[in-house]
Amino acid sequence: MAITYEAVKAVSAQLYDWSLRKVPDDARSALRDLQGSERNETARKTLTFMLASADAAERNGRFVCSDAGVPVYLMRIGTAARLEGPIKQAFVDGFAELVARIEPPLLDHVTHPLTLERGHSGRNMPLVTYELIDNADYVEIICSPKALGSGRWAALEIFSFPTLEVIERYVLEVVMKAGSQPCPPVVIGVGIGGSFDYAAKMSKQATLRPVGQAHPEAMVAAMEQRLLAAVNKTGFGPMGTGGDATSMAVHVDYSAGHGFTPVAVCFNCWINRRTSARIYNDGRVERID
Amino acid sequence: MPLDAAQARALRVGDTVRISGDIVVSAGLPTYQRIADHLRDGHALPINLRDGVLFHLGSYSRETQGGDLEVLYINPTTSTRFNALMPGIIRGLGLHAVGGKGGLDAECVKAMQDAGCVYLSFPGGGSALLSEALRGVREVAWPELLTHYRLVKLRVEGLGPATVAIDAHGNSIYAELQAGSQQRMAQILDDLQRDREQQGRIDQR
Numbered sequence: 001m002a003i004t005y006e007a008v009k010a011v012s013a014q015l016y017d018w019s020l021r022k023v024p025d026d027a028r029s030a031l032r033d034l035q036g037s038e039r040n041e042t043a044r045k046t047l048t049f050m051l052a053s054a055d056a057a058e059r060n061g062r063f064v065c066s067d068a069g070v071p072v073y074l075m076r077i078g079t080a081a082r083l084e085g086p087i088k089q090a091f092v093d094g095f096a097e098l099v100a101r102i103e104p105p106l107l108d109h110v111t112h113p114l115t116l117e118r119g120h121s122g123r124n125m126p127l128v129t130y131e132l133i134d135n136a137d138y139v140e141i142i143c144s145p146k147a148l149g150s151g152r153w154a155a156l157e158i159f160s161f162p163t164l165e166v167i168e169r170y171v172l173e174v175v176m177k178a179g180s181q182p183c184p185p186v187v188i189g190v191g192i193g194g195s196f197d198y199a200a201k202m203s204k205q206a207t208l209r210p211v212g213q214a215h216p217e218a219m220v221a222a223m224e225q226r227l228l229a230a231v232n233k234t235g236f237g238p239m240g241t242g243g244d245a246t247s248m249a250v251h252v253d254y255s256a257g258h259g260f261t262p263v264a265v266c267f268n269c270w271i272n273r274r275t276s277a278r279i280y281n282d283g284r285v286e287r288i289d
Numbered sequence: 290m291p292l293d294a295a296q297a298r299a300l301r302v303g304d305t306v307r308i309s310g311d312i313v314v315s316a317g318l319p320t321y322q323r324i325a326d327h328l329r330d331g332h333a334l335p336i337n338l339r340d341g342v343l344f345h346l347g348s349y350s351r352e353t354q355g356g357d358l359e360v361l362y363i364n365p366t367t368s369t370r371f372n373a374l375m376p377g378i379i380r381g382l383g384l385h386a387v388g389g390k391g392g393l394d395a396e397c398v399k400a401m402q403d404a405g406c407v408y409l410s411f412p413g414g415g416s417a418l419l420s421e422a423l424r425g426v427r428e429v430a431w432p433e434l435l436t437h438y439r440l441v442k443l444r445v446e447g448l449g450p451a452t453v454a455i456d457a458h459g460n461s462i463y464a465e466l467q468a469g470s471q472q473r474m475a476q477i478l479d480d481l482q483r484d485r486e487q488q489g490r491i492d493q494r
Contacts, residue, residue, distance in 0.1 A: 023414075042303060042452060049412050049450060057417035065414045066347045066364030066437075104349060104361040107437045118435060149367055149390075149413060168481050176470055180463050181367060181391040183413040226484040230477050234470040240391060241410050241452050241462050271414045 001282045003139055005085030011277050011285055012126070013094035015143035016071050017102060019275040020063045023054035024289055026211040027187075027248070027272040034185055034238075034245035043243025047185075050238070050270055064271050068106045069147030071095050071126035074205065078136025082281050091126045109147070129201065137281045140288070142208055144274040150186060153178035154266035156200055161259045167192060168227060171250075174265040175231050180240020183269035185248045187211060188231065191264040194255030199262035206251035207268045215252055224250045238270070248272075290342055290386075294405025297385040300453045302460040306409065307449035311427055313338055316347035316366040317438025320431065321374045324440075328381040335430035336442050338382045345371060345389025346411065347437040350426060358426040360443060363419055365390040365411035376400035388451060392463035398455055408455035410462075422448035 035047040057064040099120045108118040110125050155174045171190055191202030214221035227250040237243020276288045290310025313336055327334050348363045368389035375393055379400040388409030427442040455461040
């Protein structure tokens with residue numbers, strides 16, 4: 001047995017479909033917590049509406065947001081996994097088949113960045129990142145569709161031997177620039193160090209972590225806590241119309257690097273749409289989230 | 290809907306509203322450019338928007354087997370994308386309500402004051418509930434555009450809740466929040482410094 005082209009095609013397409021119709025349980029739970037501590041009445045109403053919208057979408061099988069974004073995947077490959085067939089093509093074909101059958105249909109969101117033409121396919125689409133997991137006999141596929149609403153506010157800057165103060169100030173500056181726009185309360189991913197590409201990847205992957213799960217190192221976990229408190233003093237609030245709940249979690253990760261230190265910051269809107277599943281060598285599929 | 294200037298001016302920042310009647314929507318930058326071009330050239334628009342409402346809402350419309358159009362879902366899109374075009378459109382058409390999510394800039398706020406126009410913030414990610422207000426498609430213009438770019442006149446009942454985030458008197462929640470957060474920034478950074486010191490993790494590098 002092996003992990004086949006057919007399996008990856010079917011699972012990747014299914015994950016995308018699921019991710020459009022369900023607000024993950026951890027995000028819902030975080031919204032309920034924020035509702036409990038929110039002091040602004042309009043903001044509380046907005047949070048109530050968000051939770052009701054999540055329920056309605058799931059109950060009726062509707063999209064939570066009309067902007068389905070573009071398909072973005074992380075595929076983590078166990079080094080003991082056996083792959084069979086054109087796995088990269090499986091993502092392309094799975095998305096094409098989904099576009100043809102999904103109900104209600106998807107809007108044309110895949111955009112050529114130079115001509116601005118839009119459709120349902122394009123160069124390097126879906127966007128897939130591959131990683132290795134030592135010794136695992138499965139592949140894990142995580143789908144996290146991304147759209148302009150929160151996607152456009154990500155930013156990266158490279159510093160030279162920055163202090164923590166410089167790093168944290170920069171995170172706040174990016175948050176201030178995003179302001180009311182990224183459909184708060186957001187999850188904020190911060191990637192520090194490594195190299196230009198590593199920092200961006202770490203910040204993105206930090207947003208995939210279960211909402212509010214602290215970094216295993218105490219120093220980083222403390223930074224996450226104080227950044228979350230700081231962001232929630234800015235006042236932008238749910239949907240950016242004022243309130244305490246601007247962010248439900250700040251997730252930080254870092255890599256060792258040289259003295260030049262990239263700091264990357266990105267946002268997930270309140271829906272935090274992401275789904276994941278494992279496919280094992282014996283063909284078994286396990287949905288994780 | 291319809292809404293006149295006096296009714297729009299009676300609304301205040303922070304009010305929550307629901308909308309019933311006919312609204313016109315489009316989520317396409319090329320669409321707003323085309324509207325601006327029509328106004329500049331003195332051409333009539335295919336849907337009458339004079340004294341009307343125009344929202345930055347995306348919609349999926351398609352033809353039914355009977356030849357009618359149905360709208361499957363709607364949702365707000367980021368309004369600031371249209372900042373450069375909206376002052377001319379708001380003044381040129383005398384709009385009394387615009388909206389979407391994320392707000393509009395200071396030039397738009399001035400245009401809204403002149404026209405007696407409010408900005409309504411719709412909850413993003415509210416597609417499932419917002420779409421329940423749909424009662425039908427009245428008109429579709431520019432069918433050659435992508436479905437969410439078309440200019441679509443919809444009949445809605447109880448669409449919302451939407452928050453009046455910019456009123457017709459020059460008040461903008463977005464401008465206030467941005468200014469307020471800038472003011473608090475020094476204090477927020479001081480708090481961060483205090484937290485770092487308390488945790489005994491002052492940078493040693």
